Amino acid sequence: MTEFNDRIIEEFRARNGRVDSAGFGSNLILLHTRGSRTGLERVNPALSLKDGDGWLVVASAKGAARDPAWAVNLRAHPQATIEAPIDGEIHTISVRAEELAGEEYEPAFSRFVKRSAAFTTYRQRAGRRLPVIRLTPHTHTERSAQLPAPGGIAAEDPQRDITVRRPGTDESLPHYGVVGDNYTMLLGREDTDGRYALIDMHVPPGGGPPPHRHDFEEMFFVLEGRIDVTFRGETTTISAGEVVNIPARSPHFFHNSSQADARMLCMVSPPGLDEYFSQWGQPLPSRTSVPTLSPAEMEATLDSAIQLGPRYAIENLPTD
The missing domain is CATH 2.30.110.10 (Electron Transport, Fmn-binding Protein; Chain A)
Structure with a gap:
């Protein structure tokens, strides 16, 4: 079967x-x-x-x-x-x-x-x-519609429980090499009742995706280092302790132009980006492992990413 x-x-x-x-x-x-x-x-x-x-x-x-x-x-x-x-x-x-x-x-x-x-x-x-x-x-x-009139909230779901992730010590979490970065999946739709997903992103110098846009909100909270976020052609530097939100459907990309590793939390709502990465990313052994692909393997991986994009409401854009 x-x-x-x-x-x-x-x-x-x-x-x-x-x-x-x-x-x-x-x-x-x-x-x-x-x-x-x-x-x-x-x-x-x-x-x-x-x-x-x-x-x-x-x-x-x-x-x-x-x-x-x-x-x-x-x-x-x-x-x-x-x-x-x-x-x-x-x-x-x-x-x-x-x-x-x-x-x-x-x-x-x-x-x-x-x-x-x-x-x-x-x-x-x-x-x-x-x-x-x-x-x-x-x-x-x-x-x-699940919420009652103002002044109250719906009853809790007793089948749900808290979810704890410890990315600093738990190497059993899924880690995927994506465009030279390492993305650790922390929370998915099963953990959040389909409301959001949370990804721990390790971005080495020179890392970051090409231009793209998607049909969901995306937020980055930089924990270490800094990244440059280019939104509609304008670049803003986001440093440790700072937050940036990317509106749905807007062209953007980020890049680590520094000489030090950057680390950030990425939250998307609704989820799906995490599942997209798991479909074509390179499985890695730890949170900070660096993906190693030959030029031919990298090209094949990017082709897969482009082909899978529409299924997850993601559009990869020309790099000019």
């Missing part, structure tokens, strides 16, 4: 979300879930049906006796990410999973049977109720 899934995922990404193998067409999504036991990211293709602004998926496992791992993962960690084809392009979307029950279940399952009679066979073969799961996108409106 892993080899089959890998082929489907490759075709999905190569053809902007269309998979003609096995007759899937444009009805597939890629589910990014968090392992219920390991916490590691898992990616699985799943047949989906549109449901208003969201999607429905059914955990059939082709009639296996047990629910597929991705369904188990969603029960443990309902915050997830999907890659979905929209208007001929792949979009990466933060969603919350909800398993349908009661009167909602049968009408939803019947939609899958109408799409393919195989689902009736799968249910008979499995001898279990095939879970139907609704994937609802996170929006600022949705989050605002």
